[in-house]
Amino acid sequence: LWFLRNYQYFAEVTPFQIEIFNAITVYATYFASVATAAFYFCFTKLPRRNAIILLLFLLGVPLVVAHSWFAASNLVFYIPTTLLIFGVAILAAIDVYRHRDIEHGAIGLAMLMAPIFSLYDVTLANGHRGWDGNGFYLAVFGGFQYTVSFLISFGKRALDAFAELANANVTLEQRIAETRAELEASEAARQQLVVSHALAGERERLMQEMHDGIGSNLITALAVARQQKQPVSTIKTLNRALADLKITVDSLEPVEGDIVALIGNLRHRMAGDLRDAGVICKWEAEKCRTLPWLDAANALHVLRIFQEAIGNVLSHSSATEMRIGCHEQSHSGVEGIAAYVADNGHGFDASGELPGKGLANISARARSLHGLLHTESEPGRGTTITLWLPYQRST
Known part of the structure:
Protein backbone atom coordinates (compact mmCIF):
# COMPACT_ATOMS: atom_id res chain seq x y z
CA LEU A 1 0.00 0.00 0.00
CA TRP A 2 2.83 2.40 0.74
CA PHE A 3 4.45 1.44 -2.56
CA LEU A 4 1.23 2.44 -4.39
CA ARG A 5 1.07 5.63 -2.32
CA ASN A 6 4.65 6.67 -3.17
CA TYR A 7 4.92 5.35 -6.72
CA GLN A 8 4.08 8.81 -8.10
CA TYR A 9 7.37 10.14 -6.77
CA PHE A 10 9.66 7.88 -8.81
CA ALA A 11 7.58 6.70 -11.80
CA GLU A 12 9.22 8.04 -14.99
CA VAL A 13 6.08 7.41 -17.04
CA THR A 14 2.46 6.93 -16.05
CA PRO A 15 1.83 3.18 -16.24
CA PHE A 16 -1.84 3.62 -17.17
CA GLN A 17 -4.51 6.31 -17.52
CA ILE A 18 -3.64 9.36 -15.44
CA GLU A 19 -7.05 9.50 -13.74
CA ILE A 20 -6.76 5.93 -12.53
CA PHE A 21 -3.14 6.49 -11.51
CA ASN A 22 -4.21 9.54 -9.46
CA ALA A 23 -7.12 7.64 -7.92
CA ILE A 24 -4.89 4.72 -6.87
CA THR A 25 -2.43 7.14 -5.28
CA VAL A 26 -5.21 8.92 -3.37
CA TYR A 27 -6.91 5.69 -2.26
CA ALA A 28 -3.61 4.16 -1.17
CA THR A 29 -2.92 7.17 1.03
CA TYR A 30 -5.94 6.36 3.16
CA PHE A 31 -5.70 2.56 3.17
CA ALA A 32 -1.93 2.55 3.84
CA SER A 33 -2.52 4.82 6.84
CA VAL A 34 -5.35 2.55 8.06
CA ALA A 35 -3.13 -0.56 7.69
CA THR A 36 -0.31 1.16 9.59
CA ALA A 37 -2.73 2.27 12.31
CA ALA A 38 -4.10 -1.29 12.49
CA PHE A 39 -0.60 -2.62 13.14
CA TYR A 40 -0.03 0.01 15.82
CA PHE A 41 -3.39 -0.70 17.49
CA CYS A 42 -2.43 -4.39 17.74
CA PHE A 43 1.05 -3.49 19.02
CA THR A 44 -0.35 -1.28 21.80
CA LYS A 45 -3.22 -3.74 22.50
CA LEU A 46 -5.82 -0.99 22.06
CA PRO A 47 -9.18 -2.05 23.54
CA ARG A 48 -11.77 -3.11 20.90
CA ARG A 49 -9.07 -2.74 18.26
CA ASN A 50 -10.56 -5.32 15.88
CA ALA A 51 -13.85 -3.44 15.66
CA ILE A 52 -12.03 -0.11 15.16
CA ILE A 53 -9.81 -1.54 12.41
CA LEU A 54 -12.78 -3.07 10.58
CA LEU A 55 -14.69 0.19 10.84
CA LEU A 56 -11.78 2.19 9.39
CA PHE A 57 -11.43 -0.17 6.42
CA LEU A 58 -15.20 -0.17 5.80
CA LEU A 59 -15.18 3.63 5.91
CA GLY A 60 -12.94 3.58 2.84
CA VAL A 61 -15.75 2.02 0.74
CA PRO A 62 -18.09 5.07 0.70
CA LEU A 63 -15.04 7.31 0.25
CA VAL A 64 -14.09 5.39 -2.91
CA VAL A 65 -17.68 5.58 -4.14
CA ALA A 66 -17.84 9.33 -3.48
CA HIS A 67 -14.52 9.96 -5.24
CA SER A 68 -15.02 7.70 -8.27
CA TRP A 69 -18.77 7.93 -8.95
CA PHE A 70 -19.63 11.37 -7.65
CA ALA A 71 -16.33 13.07 -8.62
CA ALA A 72 -15.59 14.24 -5.09
CA SER A 73 -12.27 15.98 -4.56
CA ASN A 74 -9.18 14.32 -3.07
CA LEU A 75 -10.03 15.97 0.25
CA VAL A 76 -12.61 13.21 0.76
CA PHE A 77 -9.62 10.92 1.47
CA TYR A 78 -7.08 13.43 2.77
CA ILE A 79 -9.24 14.82 5.58
CA PRO A 80 -10.00 11.41 7.23
CA THR A 81 -6.40 10.35 6.62
CA THR A 82 -5.14 13.48 8.39
CA LEU A 83 -7.54 12.95 11.31
CA LEU A 84 -6.44 9.32 11.55
CA ILE A 85 -2.70 10.03 11.63
CA PHE A 86 -3.21 12.78 14.20
CA GLY A 87 -5.29 10.40 16.35
CA VAL A 88 -2.62 7.73 16.09
CA ALA A 89 0.04 10.34 16.99
CA ILE A 90 -1.87 11.22 20.18
CA LEU A 91 -2.16 7.54 21.06
CA ALA A 92 1.60 7.16 20.39
CA ALA A 93 2.46 10.06 22.69
CA ILE A 94 0.44 8.48 25.51
CA ASP A 95 1.96 5.03 24.89
CA VAL A 96 5.56 6.32 24.83
CA TYR A 97 4.96 8.21 28.09
CA ARG A 98 3.60 5.06 29.74
CA HIS A 99 6.24 2.58 28.63
CA ARG A 100 9.43 4.55 27.97
CA ASP A 101 11.43 1.78 26.33
CA ILE A 102 13.23 1.46 22.99
CA GLU A 103 10.53 -0.67 21.36
CA HIS A 104 7.58 1.58 22.15
CA GLY A 105 9.76 4.64 21.69
CA ALA A 106 10.85 3.74 18.13
CA ILE A 107 7.36 2.90 16.86
CA GLY A 108 5.80 5.80 18.76
CA LEU A 109 8.32 8.23 17.24
CA ALA A 110 7.44 6.99 13.74
CA MET A 111 3.76 7.62 14.46
CA LEU A 112 4.51 11.08 15.85
CA MET A 113 6.58 12.02 12.79
CA ALA A 114 3.77 11.12 10.32
CA PRO A 115 1.60 14.22 10.91
CA ILE A 116 4.71 16.44 10.91
CA PHE A 117 5.76 15.04 7.52
CA SER A 118 2.24 15.48 6.20
CA LEU A 119 1.97 19.11 7.29
CA TYR A 120 5.37 19.83 5.79
CA ASP A 121 4.48 18.24 2.45
CA VAL A 122 1.09 20.00 2.24
CA THR A 123 2.76 23.34 2.90
CA LEU A 124 5.47 22.58 0.34
CA ALA A 125 3.01 21.40 -2.31
CA ASN A 126 0.89 24.53 -2.06
CA GLY A 127 3.83 26.92 -2.38
CA HIS A 128 3.41 28.58 0.99
CA ARG A 129 6.14 30.53 2.80
CA GLY A 130 8.17 30.99 -0.34
CA TRP A 131 8.29 27.35 -1.34
CA ASP A 132 7.54 26.67 -5.00
CA GLY A 133 6.26 23.10 -4.63
CA ASN A 134 9.40 21.49 -6.04
CA GLY A 135 11.27 20.98 -2.78
CA PHE A 136 12.25 17.80 -0.94
CA TYR A 137 9.13 15.86 0.17
CA LEU A 138 9.18 13.84 3.39
CA ALA A 139 6.02 11.71 3.25
CA VAL A 140 7.68 9.54 0.60
CA PHE A 141 9.84 8.15 3.41
CA GLY A 142 6.84 7.36 5.66
CA GLY A 143 6.78 3.68 4.73
CA PHE A 144 10.54 3.47 5.30
CA GLN A 145 10.38 4.98 8.76
CA TYR A 146 7.52 2.69 9.72
CA THR A 147 9.47 -0.33 8.49
CA VAL A 148 12.59 0.69 10.43
CA SER A 149 10.57 1.20 13.62
CA PHE A 150 8.85 -2.15 13.13
CA LEU A 151 12.21 -3.87 12.59
CA ILE A 152 13.52 -2.28 15.79
CA SER A 153 10.53 -3.75 17.58
CA PHE A 154 11.08 -7.16 15.99
CA GLY A 155 14.79 -7.01 16.74
CA LYS A 156 14.14 -6.10 20.37
CA ARG A 157 11.72 -8.99 20.73
CA ALA A 158 14.12 -11.35 18.98
CA LEU A 159 16.95 -10.36 21.34
CA ASP A 160 14.62 -10.80 24.31
CA ALA A 161 13.60 -14.20 22.98
CA PHE A 162 17.26 -15.21 22.57
CA ALA A 163 18.00 -14.04 26.11
CA GLU A 164 14.99 -15.97 27.44
CA LEU A 165 16.15 -19.02 25.49
CA ALA A 166 19.61 -18.73 27.01
CA ASN A 167 18.09 -18.35 30.47
CA ALA A 168 15.80 -21.29 29.76
CA ASN A 169 18.84 -23.38 28.82
CA VAL A 170 20.58 -22.38 32.04
CA THR A 171 17.43 -23.13 34.03
CA LEU A 172 17.04 -26.44 32.22
CA GLU A 173 20.64 -27.40 33.01
CA GLN A 174 20.08 -26.44 36.65
CA ARG A 175 16.92 -28.52 36.80
CA ILE A 176 18.69 -31.44 35.16
CA ALA A 177 21.48 -31.15 37.73
CA GLU A 178 18.92 -30.92 40.54
CA THR A 179 17.04 -33.91 39.13
CA ARG A 180 20.25 -35.91 38.92
CA ALA A 181 21.08 -34.98 42.50
CA GLU A 182 17.58 -36.00 43.57
CA LEU A 183 17.91 -39.28 41.71
CA GLU A 184 21.29 -39.91 43.34
CA ALA A 185 19.83 -39.08 46.74
CA SER A 186 16.85 -41.30 45.99
CA GLU A 187 19.15 -44.15 44.97
CA ALA A 188 21.24 -43.65 48.09
CA ALA A 189 18.08 -43.66 50.19
CA ARG A 190 16.91 -46.80 48.39
CA GLN A 191 20.21 -48.52 49.06
CA GLN A 192 20.07 -47.38 52.67
CA LEU A 193 16.56 -48.77 52.90
CA VAL A 194 17.74 -52.09 51.48
CA VAL A 195 20.55 -52.18 54.05
CA SER A 196 18.12 -51.23 56.81
CA HIS A 197 15.75 -54.01 55.78
CA ALA A 198 18.65 -56.47 55.72
CA LEU A 199 19.79 -55.34 59.16
CA ALA A 200 16.25 -55.51 60.50
CA GLY A 201 15.89 -59.01 59.13
CA GLU A 202 19.19 -60.11 60.66
CA ARG A 203 18.28 -58.45 63.95
CA GLU A 204 14.96 -60.24 63.94
CA ARG A 205 16.72 -63.53 63.27
CA LEU A 206 19.19 -62.98 66.12
CA MET A 207 16.40 -62.01 68.49
CA GLN A 208 14.46 -65.12 67.54
CA GLU A 209 17.53 -67.33 68.03
CA MET A 210 18.29 -65.81 71.43
CA HIS A 211 14.68 -66.11 72.52
CA ASP A 212 14.07 -69.64 71.26
CA GLY A 213 17.60 -70.94 71.89
CA ILE A 214 19.47 -69.29 74.74
CA GLY A 215 16.34 -67.99 76.44
CA SER A 216 14.59 -71.32 76.32
CA ASN A 217 17.67 -73.09 77.70
CA LEU A 218 18.03 -70.59 80.54
CA ILE A 219 14.36 -70.93 81.49
CA THR A 220 14.72 -74.71 81.45
CA ALA A 221 17.91 -74.55 83.53
CA LEU A 222 16.22 -72.23 86.02
CA ALA A 223 13.24 -74.56 86.33
CA VAL A 224 15.52 -77.59 86.87
CA ALA A 225 17.58 -75.68 89.46
CA ARG A 226 14.48 -74.77 91.41
CA GLN A 227 13.09 -78.30 91.14
CA GLN A 228 16.37 -79.80 92.35
CA LYS A 229 16.61 -77.16 95.06
CA GLN A 230 19.97 -75.92 93.92
CA PRO A 231 21.77 -73.26 96.00
CA VAL A 232 20.22 -69.79 96.04
CA SER A 233 23.34 -68.37 94.44
CA THR A 234 22.86 -70.66 91.43
CA ILE A 235 19.25 -69.63 91.00
CA LYS A 236 20.19 -65.92 91.31
CA THR A 237 22.91 -66.35 88.71
CA LEU A 238 20.46 -67.95 86.29
CA ASN A 239 17.93 -65.19 86.98
CA ARG A 240 20.53 -62.51 86.27
CA ALA A 241 21.59 -64.27 83.08
CA LEU A 242 17.96 -64.45 81.95
CA ALA A 243 17.43 -60.77 82.82
CA ASP A 244 20.58 -59.82 80.91
CA LEU A 245 19.36 -61.77 77.91
CA LYS A 246 16.00 -60.00 78.02
CA ILE A 247 17.70 -56.60 78.18
CA THR A 248 19.94 -57.51 75.26
CA VAL A 249 16.88 -58.53 73.24
CA ASP A 250 15.16 -55.27 74.21
CA SER A 251 18.16 -53.27 72.93
CA LEU A 252 17.73 -54.91 69.53
CA GLU A 253 14.08 -53.87 69.29
CA PRO A 254 13.66 -50.85 66.97
Whole structure:
Protein backbone atom coordinates (compact mmCIF):
# COMPACT_ATOMS: atom_id res chain seq x y z
CA LEU A 1 0.00 0.00 0.00
CA TRP A 2 2.83 2.40 0.74
CA PHE A 3 4.45 1.44 -2.56
CA LEU A 4 1.23 2.44 -4.39
CA ARG A 5 1.07 5.63 -2.32
CA ASN A 6 4.65 6.67 -3.17
CA TYR A 7 4.92 5.35 -6.72
CA GLN A 8 4.08 8.81 -8.10
CA TYR A 9 7.37 10.14 -6.77
CA PHE A 10 9.66 7.88 -8.81
CA ALA A 11 7.58 6.70 -11.80
CA GLU A 12 9.22 8.04 -14.99
CA VAL A 13 6.08 7.41 -17.04
CA THR A 14 2.46 6.93 -16.05
CA PRO A 15 1.83 3.18 -16.24
CA PHE A 16 -1.84 3.62 -17.17
CA GLN A 17 -4.51 6.31 -17.52
CA ILE A 18 -3.64 9.36 -15.44
CA GLU A 19 -7.05 9.50 -13.74
CA ILE A 20 -6.76 5.93 -12.53
CA PHE A 21 -3.14 6.49 -11.51
CA ASN A 22 -4.21 9.54 -9.46
CA ALA A 23 -7.12 7.64 -7.92
CA ILE A 24 -4.89 4.72 -6.87
CA THR A 25 -2.43 7.14 -5.28
CA VAL A 26 -5.21 8.92 -3.37
CA TYR A 27 -6.91 5.69 -2.26
CA ALA A 28 -3.61 4.16 -1.17
CA THR A 29 -2.92 7.17 1.03
CA TYR A 30 -5.94 6.36 3.16
CA PHE A 31 -5.70 2.56 3.17
CA ALA A 32 -1.93 2.55 3.84
CA SER A 33 -2.52 4.82 6.84
CA VAL A 34 -5.35 2.55 8.06
CA ALA A 35 -3.13 -0.56 7.69
CA THR A 36 -0.31 1.16 9.59
CA ALA A 37 -2.73 2.27 12.31
CA ALA A 38 -4.10 -1.29 12.49
CA PHE A 39 -0.60 -2.62 13.14
CA TYR A 40 -0.03 0.01 15.82
CA PHE A 41 -3.39 -0.70 17.49
CA CYS A 42 -2.43 -4.39 17.74
CA PHE A 43 1.05 -3.49 19.02
CA THR A 44 -0.35 -1.28 21.80
CA LYS A 45 -3.22 -3.74 22.50
CA LEU A 46 -5.82 -0.99 22.06
CA PRO A 47 -9.18 -2.05 23.54
CA ARG A 48 -11.77 -3.11 20.90
CA ARG A 49 -9.07 -2.74 18.26
CA ASN A 50 -10.56 -5.32 15.88
CA ALA A 51 -13.85 -3.44 15.66
CA ILE A 52 -12.03 -0.11 15.16
CA ILE A 53 -9.81 -1.54 12.41
CA LEU A 54 -12.78 -3.07 10.58
CA LEU A 55 -14.69 0.19 10.84
CA LEU A 56 -11.78 2.19 9.39
CA PHE A 57 -11.43 -0.17 6.42
CA LEU A 58 -15.20 -0.17 5.80
CA LEU A 59 -15.18 3.63 5.91
CA GLY A 60 -12.94 3.58 2.84
CA VAL A 61 -15.75 2.02 0.74
CA PRO A 62 -18.09 5.07 0.70
CA LEU A 63 -15.04 7.31 0.25
CA VAL A 64 -14.09 5.39 -2.91
CA VAL A 65 -17.68 5.58 -4.14
CA ALA A 66 -17.84 9.33 -3.48
CA HIS A 67 -14.52 9.96 -5.24
CA SER A 68 -15.02 7.70 -8.27
CA TRP A 69 -18.77 7.93 -8.95
CA PHE A 70 -19.63 11.37 -7.65
CA ALA A 71 -16.33 13.07 -8.62
CA ALA A 72 -15.59 14.24 -5.09
CA SER A 73 -12.27 15.98 -4.56
CA ASN A 74 -9.18 14.32 -3.07
CA LEU A 75 -10.03 15.97 0.25
CA VAL A 76 -12.61 13.21 0.76
CA PHE A 77 -9.62 10.92 1.47
CA TYR A 78 -7.08 13.43 2.77
CA ILE A 79 -9.24 14.82 5.58
CA PRO A 80 -10.00 11.41 7.23
CA THR A 81 -6.40 10.35 6.62
CA THR A 82 -5.14 13.48 8.39
CA LEU A 83 -7.54 12.95 11.31
CA LEU A 84 -6.44 9.32 11.55
CA ILE A 85 -2.70 10.03 11.63
CA PHE A 86 -3.21 12.78 14.20
CA GLY A 87 -5.29 10.40 16.35
CA VAL A 88 -2.62 7.73 16.09
CA ALA A 89 0.04 10.34 16.99
CA ILE A 90 -1.87 11.22 20.18
CA LEU A 91 -2.16 7.54 21.06
CA ALA A 92 1.60 7.16 20.39
CA ALA A 93 2.46 10.06 22.69
CA ILE A 94 0.44 8.48 25.51
CA ASP A 95 1.96 5.03 24.89
CA VAL A 96 5.56 6.32 24.83
CA TYR A 97 4.96 8.21 28.09
CA ARG A 98 3.60 5.06 29.74
CA HIS A 99 6.24 2.58 28.63
CA ARG A 100 9.43 4.55 27.97
CA ASP A 101 11.43 1.78 26.33
CA ILE A 102 13.23 1.46 22.99
CA GLU A 103 10.53 -0.67 21.36
CA HIS A 104 7.58 1.58 22.15
CA GLY A 105 9.76 4.64 21.69
CA ALA A 106 10.85 3.74 18.13
CA ILE A 107 7.36 2.90 16.86
CA GLY A 108 5.80 5.80 18.76
CA LEU A 109 8.32 8.23 17.24
CA ALA A 110 7.44 6.99 13.74
CA MET A 111 3.76 7.62 14.46
CA LEU A 112 4.51 11.08 15.85
CA MET A 113 6.58 12.02 12.79
CA ALA A 114 3.77 11.12 10.32
CA PRO A 115 1.60 14.22 10.91
CA ILE A 116 4.71 16.44 10.91
CA PHE A 117 5.76 15.04 7.52
CA SER A 118 2.24 15.48 6.20
CA LEU A 119 1.97 19.11 7.29
CA TYR A 120 5.37 19.83 5.79
CA ASP A 121 4.48 18.24 2.45
CA VAL A 122 1.09 20.00 2.24
CA THR A 123 2.76 23.34 2.90
CA LEU A 124 5.47 22.58 0.34
CA ALA A 125 3.01 21.40 -2.31
CA ASN A 126 0.89 24.53 -2.06
CA GLY A 127 3.83 26.92 -2.38
CA HIS A 128 3.41 28.58 0.99
CA ARG A 129 6.14 30.53 2.80
CA GLY A 130 8.17 30.99 -0.34
CA TRP A 131 8.29 27.35 -1.34
CA ASP A 132 7.54 26.67 -5.00
CA GLY A 133 6.26 23.10 -4.63
CA ASN A 134 9.40 21.49 -6.04
CA GLY A 135 11.27 20.98 -2.78
CA PHE A 136 12.25 17.80 -0.94
CA TYR A 137 9.13 15.86 0.17
CA LEU A 138 9.18 13.84 3.39
CA ALA A 139 6.02 11.71 3.25
CA VAL A 140 7.68 9.54 0.60
CA PHE A 141 9.84 8.15 3.41
CA GLY A 142 6.84 7.36 5.66
CA GLY A 143 6.78 3.68 4.73
CA PHE A 144 10.54 3.47 5.30
CA GLN A 145 10.38 4.98 8.76
CA TYR A 146 7.52 2.69 9.72
CA THR A 147 9.47 -0.33 8.49
CA VAL A 148 12.59 0.69 10.43
CA SER A 149 10.57 1.20 13.62
CA PHE A 150 8.85 -2.15 13.13
CA LEU A 151 12.21 -3.87 12.59
CA ILE A 152 13.52 -2.28 15.79
CA SER A 153 10.53 -3.75 17.58
CA PHE A 154 11.08 -7.16 15.99
CA GLY A 155 14.79 -7.01 16.74
CA LYS A 156 14.14 -6.10 20.37
CA ARG A 157 11.72 -8.99 20.73
CA ALA A 158 14.12 -11.35 18.98
CA LEU A 159 16.95 -10.36 21.34
CA ASP A 160 14.62 -10.80 24.31
CA ALA A 161 13.60 -14.20 22.98
CA PHE A 162 17.26 -15.21 22.57
CA ALA A 163 18.00 -14.04 26.11
CA GLU A 164 14.99 -15.97 27.44
CA LEU A 165 16.15 -19.02 25.49
CA ALA A 166 19.61 -18.73 27.01
CA ASN A 167 18.09 -18.35 30.47
CA ALA A 168 15.80 -21.29 29.76
CA ASN A 169 18.84 -23.38 28.82
CA VAL A 170 20.58 -22.38 32.04
CA THR A 171 17.43 -23.13 34.03
CA LEU A 172 17.04 -26.44 32.22
CA GLU A 173 20.64 -27.40 33.01
CA GLN A 174 20.08 -26.44 36.65
CA ARG A 175 16.92 -28.52 36.80
CA ILE A 176 18.69 -31.44 35.16
CA ALA A 177 21.48 -31.15 37.73
CA GLU A 178 18.92 -30.92 40.54
CA THR A 179 17.04 -33.91 39.13
CA ARG A 180 20.25 -35.91 38.92
CA ALA A 181 21.08 -34.98 42.50
CA GLU A 182 17.58 -36.00 43.57
CA LEU A 183 17.91 -39.28 41.71
CA GLU A 184 21.29 -39.91 43.34
CA ALA A 185 19.83 -39.08 46.74
CA SER A 186 16.85 -41.30 45.99
CA GLU A 187 19.15 -44.15 44.97
CA ALA A 188 21.24 -43.65 48.09
CA ALA A 189 18.08 -43.66 50.19
CA ARG A 190 16.91 -46.80 48.39
CA GLN A 191 20.21 -48.52 49.06
CA GLN A 192 20.07 -47.38 52.67
CA LEU A 193 16.56 -48.77 52.90
CA VAL A 194 17.74 -52.09 51.48
CA VAL A 195 20.55 -52.18 54.05
CA SER A 196 18.12 -51.23 56.81
CA HIS A 197 15.75 -54.01 55.78
CA ALA A 198 18.65 -56.47 55.72
CA LEU A 199 19.79 -55.34 59.16
CA ALA A 200 16.25 -55.51 60.50
CA GLY A 201 15.89 -59.01 59.13
CA GLU A 202 19.19 -60.11 60.66
CA ARG A 203 18.28 -58.45 63.95
CA GLU A 204 14.96 -60.24 63.94
CA ARG A 205 16.72 -63.53 63.27
CA LEU A 206 19.19 -62.98 66.12
CA MET A 207 16.40 -62.01 68.49
CA GLN A 208 14.46 -65.12 67.54
CA GLU A 209 17.53 -67.33 68.03
CA MET A 210 18.29 -65.81 71.43
CA HIS A 211 14.68 -66.11 72.52
CA ASP A 212 14.07 -69.64 71.26
CA GLY A 213 17.60 -70.94 71.89
CA ILE A 214 19.47 -69.29 74.74
CA GLY A 215 16.34 -67.99 76.44
CA SER A 216 14.59 -71.32 76.32
CA ASN A 217 17.67 -73.09 77.70
CA LEU A 218 18.03 -70.59 80.54
CA ILE A 219 14.36 -70.93 81.49
CA THR A 220 14.72 -74.71 81.45
CA ALA A 221 17.91 -74.55 83.53
CA LEU A 222 16.22 -72.23 86.02
CA ALA A 223 13.24 -74.56 86.33
CA VAL A 224 15.52 -77.59 86.87
CA ALA A 225 17.58 -75.68 89.46
CA ARG A 226 14.48 -74.77 91.41
CA GLN A 227 13.09 -78.30 91.14
CA GLN A 228 16.37 -79.80 92.35
CA LYS A 229 16.61 -77.16 95.06
CA GLN A 230 19.97 -75.92 93.92
CA PRO A 231 21.77 -73.26 96.00
CA VAL A 232 20.22 -69.79 96.04
CA SER A 233 23.34 -68.37 94.44
CA THR A 234 22.86 -70.66 91.43
CA ILE A 235 19.25 -69.63 91.00
CA LYS A 236 20.19 -65.92 91.31
CA THR A 237 22.91 -66.35 88.71
CA LEU A 238 20.46 -67.95 86.29
CA ASN A 239 17.93 -65.19 86.98
CA ARG A 240 20.53 -62.51 86.27
CA ALA A 241 21.59 -64.27 83.08
CA LEU A 242 17.96 -64.45 81.95
CA ALA A 243 17.43 -60.77 82.82
CA ASP A 244 20.58 -59.82 80.91
CA LEU A 245 19.36 -61.77 77.91
CA LYS A 246 16.00 -60.00 78.02
CA ILE A 247 17.70 -56.60 78.18
CA THR A 248 19.94 -57.51 75.26
CA VAL A 249 16.88 -58.53 73.24
CA ASP A 250 15.16 -55.27 74.21
CA SER A 251 18.16 -53.27 72.93
CA LEU A 252 17.73 -54.91 69.53
CA GLU A 253 14.08 -53.87 69.29
CA PRO A 254 13.66 -50.85 66.97
CA VAL A 255 12.64 -47.95 69.22
CA GLU A 256 13.30 -45.21 66.60
CA GLY A 257 15.32 -43.15 69.09
CA ASP A 258 12.48 -43.07 71.64
CA ILE A 259 14.19 -43.24 75.02
CA VAL A 260 10.83 -43.14 76.83
CA ALA A 261 9.80 -46.39 75.11
CA LEU A 262 13.22 -47.90 75.81
CA ILE A 263 13.07 -47.18 79.55
CA GLY A 264 9.42 -48.20 79.65
CA ASN A 265 10.30 -51.65 78.28
CA LEU A 266 12.99 -52.04 80.97
CA ARG A 267 10.52 -51.03 83.68
CA HIS A 268 8.12 -53.64 82.40
CA ARG A 269 10.87 -56.28 82.33
CA MET A 270 11.86 -55.61 85.95
CA ALA A 271 8.34 -55.23 87.32
CA GLY A 272 8.44 -58.76 88.76
CA ASP A 273 11.74 -58.21 90.58
CA LEU A 274 10.49 -54.90 91.99
CA ARG A 275 7.28 -56.51 93.16
CA ASP A 276 9.17 -59.39 94.79
CA ALA A 277 11.44 -56.90 96.55
CA GLY A 278 8.44 -54.94 97.85
CA VAL A 279 9.46 -51.75 96.02
CA ILE A 280 6.74 -49.51 94.63
CA CYS A 281 7.76 -48.05 91.27
CA LYS A 282 6.34 -44.71 90.09
CA TRP A 283 6.56 -43.71 86.41
CA GLU A 284 7.29 -40.00 85.84
CA ALA A 285 8.25 -39.87 82.15
CA GLU A 286 7.38 -36.68 80.26
CA LYS A 287 6.99 -36.37 76.50
CA CYS A 288 10.44 -36.02 74.90
CA ARG A 289 11.70 -35.79 71.34
CA THR A 290 13.52 -38.75 69.85
CA LEU A 291 17.30 -39.16 69.87
CA PRO A 292 18.35 -39.65 66.22
CA TRP A 293 21.61 -41.38 67.17
CA LEU A 294 20.04 -43.95 69.52
CA ASP A 295 20.74 -47.21 67.67
CA ALA A 296 20.88 -50.76 69.05
CA ALA A 297 24.43 -50.46 70.43
CA ASN A 298 23.71 -47.16 72.20
CA ALA A 299 20.35 -48.45 73.40
CA LEU A 300 22.14 -51.34 75.12
CA HIS A 301 24.39 -48.85 76.97
CA VAL A 302 21.32 -46.95 78.20
CA LEU A 303 19.60 -50.13 79.34
CA ARG A 304 22.72 -51.33 81.17
CA ILE A 305 22.96 -47.99 83.00
CA PHE A 306 19.35 -48.22 84.15
CA GLN A 307 19.69 -51.92 84.93
CA GLU A 308 22.64 -51.16 87.20
CA ALA A 309 20.82 -48.24 88.84
CA ILE A 310 17.67 -50.31 89.49
CA GLY A 311 19.77 -53.25 90.63
CA ASN A 312 21.52 -51.02 93.18
CA VAL A 313 18.13 -49.93 94.50
CA LEU A 314 17.05 -53.53 94.96
CA SER A 315 20.36 -54.76 96.38
CA HIS A 316 21.72 -51.98 98.56
CA SER A 317 19.25 -49.15 99.31
CA SER A 318 16.54 -50.93 101.37
CA ALA A 319 14.13 -48.58 99.56
CA THR A 320 10.36 -48.99 99.62
CA GLU A 321 9.68 -46.62 96.74
CA MET A 322 11.45 -45.87 93.46
CA ARG A 323 10.78 -43.29 90.78
CA ILE A 324 11.78 -43.71 87.14
CA GLY A 325 11.31 -40.84 84.70
CA CYS A 326 12.74 -38.47 82.14
CA HIS A 327 12.25 -34.92 80.90
CA GLU A 328 13.86 -32.47 78.50
CA GLN A 329 16.75 -30.51 79.98
CA SER A 330 19.51 -28.25 78.61
CA HIS A 331 23.11 -28.58 79.73
CA SER A 332 25.59 -25.79 78.95
CA GLY A 333 23.23 -24.50 76.28
CA VAL A 334 22.84 -27.91 74.62
CA GLU A 335 19.36 -29.42 74.49
CA GLY A 336 18.91 -32.97 75.68
CA ILE A 337 17.03 -35.45 77.86
CA ALA A 338 17.57 -36.13 81.55
CA ALA A 339 16.51 -39.66 82.58
CA TYR A 340 16.70 -40.67 86.21
CA VAL A 341 16.20 -43.39 88.84
CA ALA A 342 15.45 -42.13 92.36
CA ASP A 343 14.76 -44.07 95.59
CA ASN A 344 13.91 -43.34 99.22
CA GLY A 345 16.55 -45.70 100.60
CA HIS A 346 19.22 -45.06 103.19
CA GLY A 347 21.58 -43.39 100.68
CA PHE A 348 25.28 -42.71 101.09
CA ASP A 349 27.80 -39.88 101.15
CA ALA A 350 28.16 -38.93 97.47
CA SER A 351 30.89 -36.37 98.27
CA GLY A 352 33.38 -39.12 99.05
CA GLU A 353 34.59 -42.07 97.02
CA LEU A 354 31.70 -43.82 95.29
CA PRO A 355 31.09 -47.32 96.63
CA GLY A 356 31.61 -50.35 94.37
CA LYS A 357 32.51 -50.53 90.73
CA GLY A 358 28.95 -50.33 89.40
CA LEU A 359 28.74 -46.53 89.38
CA ALA A 360 32.17 -46.26 87.76
CA ASN A 361 31.08 -48.67 85.03
CA ILE A 362 27.88 -46.81 84.21
CA SER A 363 29.79 -43.49 84.25
CA ALA A 364 32.04 -44.93 81.55
CA ARG A 365 28.98 -46.01 79.58
CA ALA A 366 27.52 -42.49 79.88
CA ARG A 367 30.72 -40.97 78.50
CA SER A 368 30.62 -43.36 75.54
CA LEU A 369 27.11 -42.02 74.85
CA HIS A 370 28.50 -38.43 74.91
CA GLY A 371 26.30 -37.92 77.95
CA LEU A 372 26.71 -37.10 81.61
CA LEU A 373 25.97 -39.17 84.72
CA HIS A 374 25.14 -37.36 87.94
CA THR A 375 24.69 -39.04 91.32
CA GLU A 376 22.91 -37.32 94.20
CA SER A 377 22.74 -39.02 97.58
CA GLU A 378 22.81 -38.29 101.29
CA PRO A 379 22.66 -40.71 104.19
CA GLY A 380 19.02 -41.30 105.13
CA ARG A 381 17.66 -39.29 102.14
CA GLY A 382 17.84 -41.72 99.27
CA THR A 383 19.74 -41.65 95.98
CA THR A 384 19.07 -40.16 92.56
CA ILE A 385 21.07 -41.19 89.49
CA THR A 386 20.50 -38.98 86.43
CA LEU A 387 21.67 -39.71 82.91
CA TRP A 388 21.72 -36.67 80.61
CA LEU A 389 21.89 -37.31 76.84
CA PRO A 390 22.16 -34.68 74.07
CA TYR A 391 19.71 -34.56 71.15
CA GLN A 392 22.53 -33.99 68.67
CA ARG A 393 26.02 -35.48 68.74
CA SER A 394 29.08 -34.50 66.71
CA THR A 395 29.89 -38.13 65.88
